[in-house]
Structure formats: structure tokens, C-alpha cells
Amino acid sequence: MRTFVSLVLTCLIVAVAPFTVFGKEASKDEDIYEQRMELYKKAEAVSLIPWYYFAAIDQYERNIRLVRRDLPKAKGALGIYVKPEIWAGPLNKNPNDTNPLTISQFGGLGMDGNGDGVADPTNDEDVIFSIARFLQSYGTDHEHLKIALWEYYQRSKTVDLILGKVKIYKKYGTLQLDNHAFPVPLRANYTYKDTWGDARGWGGRRMHEGTDIFADYGVPVRATCYGIIELKGWNKYGGWRIGIRDINNTYHYFAHLNGFAAGIEEGQVVEPGMVIGSVGSSGYGPPGTAGKFPPHLHYGMYKDNGYTEWSFDPYPHLKMWERMEKIKQRKQRDHK
Numbered sequence: 001m002r003t004f005v006s007l008v009l010t011c012l013i014v015a016v017a018p019f020t021v022f023g024k025e026a027s028k029d030e031d032i033y034e035q036r037m038e039l040y041k042k043a044e045a046v047s048l049i050p051w052y053y054f055a056a057i058d059q060y061e062r063n064i065r066l067v068r069r070d071l072p073k074a075k076g077a078l079g080i081y082v083k084p085e086i087w088a089g090p091l092n093k094n095p096n097d098t099n100p101l102t103i104s105q106f107g108g109l110g111m112d113g114n115g116d117g118v119a120d121p122t123n124d125e126d127v128i129f130s131i132a133r134f135l136q137s138y139g140t141d142h143e144h145l146k147i148a149l150w151e152y153y154q155r156s157k158t159v160d161l162i163l164g165k166v167k168i169y170k171k172y173g174t175l176q177l178d179n180h181a182f183p184v185p186l187r188a189n190y191t192y193k194d195t196w197g198d199a200r201g202w203g204g205r206r207m208h209e210g211t212d213i214f215a216d217y218g219v220p221v222r223a224t225c226y227g228i229i230e231l232k233g234w235n236k237y238g239g240w241r242i243g244i245r246d247i248n249n250t251y252h253y254f255a256h257l258n259g260f261a262a263g264i265e266e267g268q269v270v271e272p273g274m275v276i277g278s279v280g281s282s283g284y285g286p287p288g289t290a291g292k293f294p295p296h297l298h299y300g301m302y303k304d305n306g307y308t309e310w311s312f313d314p315y316p317h318l319k320m321w322e323r324m325e326k327i328k329q330r331k332q333r334d335h336k
């Protein structure tokens with residue numbers, strides 16, 4: 001009897017917990033999104049640069065900081081981090097200078113955005129205002145902003161990642177783009193398990209960098225996130241494959257496709273659930289090679305940290321998206 005009661009209790013806790021957690025997180029998230037949007041809109045007002053450029057830079061940097069240990073954690077609503085020597089000016093003897101006058105004499109980026117007479121690199125308004133003025137000094141149109149980004153980051157990959165986010169934010173007009181979908185429809189017949197790190201024989205000794213979702217030929221493959229199609233085409237191992245870059249700098253890799261959905265092109269914005277192709281067995285040979293293994297979707301995830309990119313295990317994420325989608329479907333059914 002006692003086991004039964006504790007079992008029931010455990011089930012209750014498990015069943016109730018996710019909803020309370022989601023509820024709390026949702027309202028907290030909305031607040032922070034509102035705060036951020038307010039800052040971006042202020043920057044837009046003073047610079048005439050559309051808010052989504054600031055949103056894209058901020059989102060890029062927030063995610064870089066999350067995965068890098070050499071950068072301090074963000075304290076305010078913004079993720080943008082300006083290095084002391086850039087903020088104060090490279091020749092400034094005081095890298096912690098907060099005097100707007102001396103900073104500007106030394107060619108620093110730091111400015112006073114909130115009118116308190118101090119250029120504080122930890123103050124959100126000062127930071128966004130300084131970035132806005134820096135970008136504006138190049139111009140306010142897309143081409144000049146691209147040059148400004150290149151001058152600031154000196155890395156074309158970073159510029160591409162930021163411009164991808166510009167496109168996404170511009171299209172949806174919101175910062176709330178956290179939804180995900182499972183890569184194949186839940187009603188389809190599929191199986192997958194955690195095979196991260198397993199040895200793979202094909203193409204020499206390699207580690208398995210992903211999760212294989214086994215399903216029939218032609219089962220739709222869907223975008224799992226809001227993102228940009230960064231790559232589409234043939235690869236000797238992956239066959240017909242697509243790579244999607246999401247707003248968290250994560251690259252989602254879909255391989256061994258049977259083919260692509262009509263109209264899917266590089267540079268296109270996608271959203272969770274959008275069909276991008278179908279399950280196949282292409283790969284391990286020249287273009288068109290297929291059938292060397294049972295049909296499945298190879299799903300990989302890679303993270304960019306501002307210098308380089310590494311793969312990580314997609315399995316826990318797939319499990320989570322699958323569970324979230326099931327909960328959503330159940331809710332939709334209950335409301336009908």
C-alpha cells in the first residue's frame with residue numbers, strides 16, 4: 001500500500017512539476033524580452049538603425065558568453081560584452097575608465113547613454129547606446145552595417161551569424177522564438193536511441209556525432225527551430241543534407257535525406273515544424289548514392305563559441321522537443 005501511495009505521489013509530482021516550471025519561466029522570460037526590446041527600440045530611436053540589428057548582436061553575444069569561460073557572465077538584460085580596452089580606448093592607461101570625455105579622447109567605444117555622466121560598461125543603456133553610435137558612424141543601411149560588424153568582430157563567420165539573426169527577427173518581429181519541433185512528425189513510425197560517441201566504420205574511424213532517427217523513406221523531415229538554412233547540398237558521407245543555424249548560434253545538421261522540400265534554399269528563414277525534406281538513405285558515395293544502409297535521419301548539433309565550432313549530443317534535446325510537442329498536442333486536443 002505504501003509503495004502504491006508513494007508511486008501515485010511521484011506520478012503526481014512528475015505530472016504537475018513541468019507545468020509549474022513552465023509557467024514561472026514563461027512570465028520571467030516575457031519580462032526580460034520586454035526589457036530587451038525596450039533597449040533595442042531606444043537604440044533604434046537615437047541611431048535610426050532598426051531594432052533587430054541590436055537584437056541580433058545581443059543574442060549572438062549572449063550565447064557566446066554562455067559557452068565561453070573567459071568572458072564574465074552577463075548581469076543585466078543585455079548579453080553584449082565590450083572588452084575593457086575597447087570600451088576605454090586601446091591607448092587609455094586606465095582600462096576601467098568611465099569618464100566619457102577621456103574615453104572619447106582615447107578612441108574608446110564607451111559612452112554615457114542614460115545621462116548620469118558616467119560611461120559604465122555594465123550599464124545596459126550605456127552599452128546599447130555606445131554600440132548604436134559605433135554602428136551609426138558607418139551608416140544606417142544594411143551594407144554599411146555589415147562593414148561595421150566586420151570591423152568590430154573581424155570574423156566573417158560572426159558577421160554571418162549575426163546577419164542571419166537580423167533576418168529572423170525582422171521576419172517575425174518578436175524576440176520570443178524559443179519554440180521547437182521534433183524533426184519527424186510524431187504520428188510517423190520512428191525509433192531512435194542515444195548513440196552519441198559510438199564508433200562508426202564508414203569513411204574511416206570516426207565518432208558518431210549525432211542521433212539516428214530510423215523511419216521509412218519519404219517520412220517528412222521538419223525544421224526543429226527558428227533559423228536560417230546555412231547549407232544545402234551533397235556531401236560524400238551525409239548525402240543530401242541541410243544545415244540550419246538557430247538564434248542560439250547552434251547549427252542543426254540533417255543528413256541522408258531522400259530529397260529536399262520544394263522551395264527550400266540557402267539563406268531562407270525556417271520555423272519549427274516546417275518541412276525541409278524527407279527521410280532517405282543517401283550518402284557514402286558520389287552524388288546520388290543511396291541504399292547503403294537503412295533509411296534514417298542523422299541529426300547533429302554543433303555550437304559556435306566565436307572562435308570555433310564543436311558537436312554535442314542532440315539526444316537530450318530531441319527527447320525534450322518530442323515531449324514538449326506531445327504536451328502541446330494534448331493541450332490542443334483538450335481544447336477542441
Ligand SMILES: [Zn+2]
Pocket residue numbers: 208210211212297298299
Ligand atoms: Zn548518424
